[in-house]
Amino acid sequence: MTVQLSKSEMQHGIAKRVALELAGPCIVNLGIGIPTLVAEYMTEDNIYLHTENGLLGVTDVADEAIDPNLVNAGKLPVGEAVGASFFNSSDSFAMIRGGHVDVAILGALQVDETGVIANWAVPGKNIMGVGGAMDLLVGAKKVFVTMSHTSKDGSSKLLKECTYPITSTRQVDMIFTELAVFKVNAGQLELVDLMPGATIEEVREKTEAAFTE
Amino acid sequence: MTVQLSKSEMQHGIAKRVALELAGPCIVNLGIGIPTLVAEYMTEDNIYLHTENGLLGVTDVADEAIDPNLVNAGKLPVGEAVGASFFNSSDSFAMIRGGHVDVAILGALQVDETGVIANWAVPGKNIMGVGGAMDLLVGAKKVFVTMSHTSKDGSSKLLKECTYPITSTRQVDMIFTELAVFKVNAGQLELVDLMPGATIEEVREKTEAAFTE
Amino acid sequence: MSKIQHDISQALDCIKSGDTVLVGGFGLIGAPLTLIEGLTERDVTDLTIVSNNLGESGKGLGILLNQNKIKKGIGSYFTSNRDVGDKYQNGEIELELLPQGTLAESLRAGGAGLGGYYTTTGVGTDLAIGKEEREIDGIPYILEKAIRADVALIRAHKADTLGNLVYYKTARNFNPLMATAAKIVIVEVDEIVEAGELDPEEVVTPFIYIDTIVKAQQVLTKEGVVAV
């Protein structure tokens, strides 16, 4: 990348790019981190946000209206949209697992070249939290993954095989990084877009997983 | 029985006797037929009626207040008590199956001498309906059975073994007929009461099942 | 793209011969009478109908039955319509009888993406024949499978324009469960209100489950079913 972006700029850039793929009417569940930022860039009217802690119809909230008992899955304060509804955790995951949520946007630690992701545990560290990630992966009609293209040490996070425990055997549908956008077609990564400032050479260099261009 | 009672008198007599066994606080589910009549004789304040089609807090209803969409499991019009709640069928049977209903009062076609009942099917006839009977039998903390002591042909309905398909392997807790009241203790029937006008000889004569006196 | 459909027949256009259709209601209470009537007027056959009852004789689903459009019924209490017995005797219909709690739970499981569940209900009875039995923590259970369908026809009291639903008293029954367990869900309601008019705490069926909303033209009253 010729222009050096800040971490925040990179994250917002990814979120903005993901938002282009969302067309209403649809129900979207946003994970913690970059996915949460996607809400800022959605332009379509008919997109409703689901949060697994029990709300369909998440909106942002003004500082003065913050309610400590109205939060998203990241425990950040949110607001409620016109037409919102509240429900318990089993009803919420019934929506997810039952295939009623159109798109889940998740973060990932690794993606393999078939589109399988690892995002809940790191070997050698305690397995301390999984939350709703496994449910969203098996249940959402489409899964979009957002992540930085490489680890802090510069190694690719798009791998031939995940070295971390996988979150599901299900292959995700699209992968968004600060360098590129991939679609997963029949278990193969296809490069569909370069992000602003990225070159095909850089993507090739920083991607261990095989992909078609 | 020396005094010949009408069918209705017999049924009301049984219902009245059952009501004596109900002490609040408790949640009671009433089956169709004689069990429904029990409500007329309950004197305790703190007894709430559950109906499996989705209402906790069933009361009777005045003719002028009948609402066609407010009925019990027998599809008869009912009213709602102070503190009532409505819920869907799976939540209603979760209450039943999960052991949250204290007493179920059911009709039966046959009872065997261990307290197992048959009340949903007759061999040779089409098996056309079971409703909530099997759920109530596995789930209610106590099950009371009400029935006429004998069939139309005079044969005992308290048998050594049921000849009709059983409703559950669970043994009921009490059996109420127009002649007698039995408790089921460790799989054995115990005669605990004679109904008004009935003699022990008559009960012995009309009961095929073994019982202790 | 409004979910509201004024033409009942067009709302039902998604139902094809051979489909499995969930139909709400406990007897006629909470049954989608308008949609059922609409279905009797459409040229579809070989339906599998999942409903607590198959209506009453000549009423509700009873009409569809008498039209010989039902290949199979899955329910808990067919006794309420004596015609079902006659058809069954004559080999004109298949029946699958489930305990009422199992019917309800299997629909919920279908909507929730589960494959099946272990229940105590029915263990040791004729309705357990052919079903897997297993002990869990010393208690015997049988395996019951989830139910999913092509289309659900349900009834609610009010819908907002998005499709959020609230129900009315014991007319709720199987409707909220069926709303979750079919690919396409059509609801008939007494009243359609603007989005925002239903309290988010009181919505029973979130709009995520609803595809099409129609206004009820058949209503159950003290005097029976009347057209409105």
Added chain:
Amino acid sequence: MSKIQHDISQALDCIKSGDTVLVGGFGLIGAPLTLIEGLTERDVTDLTIVSNNLGESGKGLGILLNQNKIKKGIGSYFTSNRDVGDKYQNGEIELELLPQGTLAESLRAGGAGLGGYYTTTGVGTDLAIGKEEREIDGIPYILEKAIRADVALIRAHKADTLGNLVYYKTARNFNPLMATAAKIVIVEVDEIVEAGELDPEEVVTPFIYIDTIVKAQQVLTKEGVVAV
């Protein structure tokens, strides 16, 4: 015989060492903070706590954790309290990690008298290790068992004097499920109203599930947890 109890410690007298206790809430949101604080003051140990999280460091269930009263935690996201990891490393606590939807569903199954259920969640992952896998209609599922407990500590917004409950926004979460899955259920609420004041259509937890009602003395505000 009123269900309302003014003495928190006495309300918690039913909890014995070695018990399994369900604790509602998603983090501190909807957690029964008053009852948790009460529990930290009681002399019980070797508890198995079922809760989405084990509080935060030094907050909510985090206090109980630091008192070494928790033998085992069953939840989906212990990450929210770094002390859990330290205790686990030191072999001072057992942990059972479940996907959040599985945790919720297992509680519901426990309350509904089911033995277990087949879910797609977790199939092929490390969290499926030791769990039975089977195909139903061509889809692979794993068997998850129901969760039942001795006592549940939950939080609701309002109770009527009978124990009917309504909740507040996303503070609902696991509370209505836990209300169904324990032998004894204690609820803390912001407000107690007379029976009849809650609309029967809007009651989320019917009073059948509730044994004891206490008034909340600890409340989550924008400024954190405060005593009221």
